[in-house]
Amino acid sequence: MEQLLSILNNQQIEYEILKHSKKIHSAQEGADYFGIEIGQTAPTLILKTDKGYYSLILSGDYGRVDFEVLKELLKLDEIRLAKPQEAEQVTGCKIGDVSLINPGLPAIMDRGLHRFPYIYGGTGVPQTTLKIQPQAVEKLNHVVGFLR
Template sequence: MEQLLSILNNQKIEHEILKHSEKIHSAQEGADYFGIELGQTAPTLILKTDRGYYSLILSGDYGRVDFEALKGLLEFEEVKLAKPQEVEQVTGCKIGDVSLVNPDIPTIMDRGLLRFPYIYGGTGVPQTTLKINPQDVEKLNDVVGYLR
């Protein structure tokens, strides 16, 4: 989390790190736990493509990921979810804890997140959640494409 905090503080980004005693396993659990809309939860998925790894930041209310649409979006030959060990290798953390901020990984972002003043997502550390403005998430990542 030091790298995340360093980026946030160097860029003077308003944020809050929320600690919780239980692991949050789904967008719905996160929405219930924090008393927020499902759409404000922002899970970060890691995709394996024929052109390397990408992060995909979704709104919790997005629904199922359409891999065929993703192929068309960035003209991938192949795209699928990265395996747990690949996620750890690429991000340094486990599935479910992946940070919202990964400046070294090309990112696809769900525009649906931009309708909220704050979104809630991973920090890279279990049992902590980052509360941040979605425009700041967009600014801190290497966004190469958008869904919605």
């Protein structure tokens, strides 16, 4: 979390770290817990490809990820979800806690997140959530492509 806070503060980003007493396991659980639309939840998935790792930042209402679309978008031959231990090795976080901000990884972002003034996602630390503007997430990550 130190690195995340350092990035947010150095870039003078408006954000809020929300602490909660229980682990949030799904976009729907997060939406219910925070009293927001499911689309405002922003899970970050880690992808393993033939060209390395990527982060995929989705709106909670995106639906099923079509890997063929991602292959075409990124001009890749192979792409899959990273295994839990691979994701942890790349991000330093367990699956479910992966930070919305991973400047060292190329990112694909769901344009659907821009419908909302604020989105909610991981901080890298269990039982904390980052509330932030989608434009800031786009600015702080190395976005190489968009879905939607």
